[in-house]
Amino acid sequence: MEPSNTPETGRNDGAPGPRHAYVLRLFVAGMTARSTRAVANILAICEEHFAGAYELEVVNLYERPSLAAGEQIIAAPTCVKAFPLPQRRIIGDMSNTGRVLEGLDLVTHA
Numbered sequence: 001m002e003p004s005n006t007p008e009t010g011r012n013d014g015a016p017g018p019r020h021a022y023v024l025r026l027f028v029a030g031m032t033a034r035s036t037r038a039v040a041n042i043l044a045i046c047e048e049h050f051a052g053a054y055e056l057e058v059v060n061l062y063e064r065p066s067l068a069a070g071e072q073i074i075a076a077p078t079c080v081k082a083f084p085l086p087q088r089r090i091i092g093d094m095s096n097t098g099r100v101l102e103g104l105d106l107v108t109h110a
Contacts, residue, residue, distance in 0.1 A: 041094035
């Protein structure tokens with residue numbers, strides 16, 4: 001699954017579509033090695049744990065710098081869980097799966 005530059009939920013009211021249990025935005029600063037690693041890592045985590053039940057938007061802050069202020073992004077890469085609430089964020093290359101799942105409150109409870 002390729003990350004999208006625009007969310008595609010099938011709805012225009014800003015709410016996630018019915019099949020997206022999680023909506024994530026990954027903010028990167030260009031396509032550096034660290035940014036590329038973060039994209040690959042978060043995609044792997046989502047596919048392993050939430051296949052078919054997530055939406056991931058990758059936002060390049062060099063192309064859309066105004067989003068940094070609106071989302072209060074102070075470092076990149078930063079991943080923001082926009083849905084379900086509460087909103088959570090984590091900074092880094094997303095290489096520590098456990099830390100990402102816990103930091104974004106994505107830990108599934110059996």
